[in-house]
Amino acid sequence: MTGSAPSGAVERFLTVRGLRHCVDEWGAGPAVLLAHGMWCDSGMFTALARRLAPRARVIAPDFRAHGRTEVPDAPWTIGDLADDLAALLDQLKIGSAVLAGFSMGGMAAVEFALRYPERLSGLVLIGTSAAGEDLVRLLQIRSLARVIDLAGPARFLPAEAARATFSARFRKKNREEIRRWESVVRAMPREALSQSLRAVGGRRHLLGQLDKITAPVTIIAGAADRVVRPRLSEMMHRRIPGSKLLILPGAGHAVPTEQPEEVARAIEALLPRAG
Secondary structure, eight states: OOOOOOTTOEEEEEEETTEEEEEEEEOOSSEEEEEOOTTOOGGGGHHHHHHHTTTSEEEEEOOTTSTTSOOOSSOOOHHHHHHHHHHHHHHTTOOOEEEEEETHHHHHHHHHHHHOGGGEEEEEEESOOSSOOOHHHHHHHHHHHHHHHHHOOOTTHHHHHHHHHSOHHHHHHOHHHHHHHHHHHHHSOHHHHHHHHHHHHTOOOOGGGGGGOOSOEEEEEETTOSSSOHHHHHHHHHHSTTOEEEEETTOOSOHHHHOHHHHHHHHHTTSOOOO
């Protein structure tokens, strides 16, 4: 476990499905659950959480094998992340929440929506996909995971991951945030890195089940996303009845970090109205 609580957050440690999880919280009110991406931690949501805190109880866990949460001994799946989120809500005695998932967290959010529809008051899918991995990328992911298992991560891995994750403009103007993000990747044990790769690469193909989602859904993509192309967001939008699609000009993959104000507005629109 590595890292510390984001500024302004209340840090809690809870045992969730046998693993010690770290959870950061801000604010009070209707619950908003934030699910981060692969090789990230809850710190990616700091600016977003601060915008939401005046209106909501914002809950941002570090997923298994990420940040300050334990690394499992055995492989895990995206479905395990969805079950972790449901168990976390149980621990916190929260019946339902608006769930906003980014990238890997968005994949878990889709699984959550299908497994626990009664726990969902709204769903925001950000820079993510409900399709299974294509064969070429799956082979690349498996090869990288194998290399990391055998030799550990290459020294340039955090910087290369940051270049893929953030737009060039954001990297230039926000060097401190990029350094923080790279430090999160650098601190991850090799087994955490490879477990995450295999979980994302082995995710289920769920496009054919999206019409079962009944909660209000907003889908957000960065127009300059090179990791999860906007067309994958468009595919989800076409299959989820009544969903809204926002494609943000200039944004790279890490939309919640690059444009937190836009994501906050989308989440706030799904919160229960006072009175």
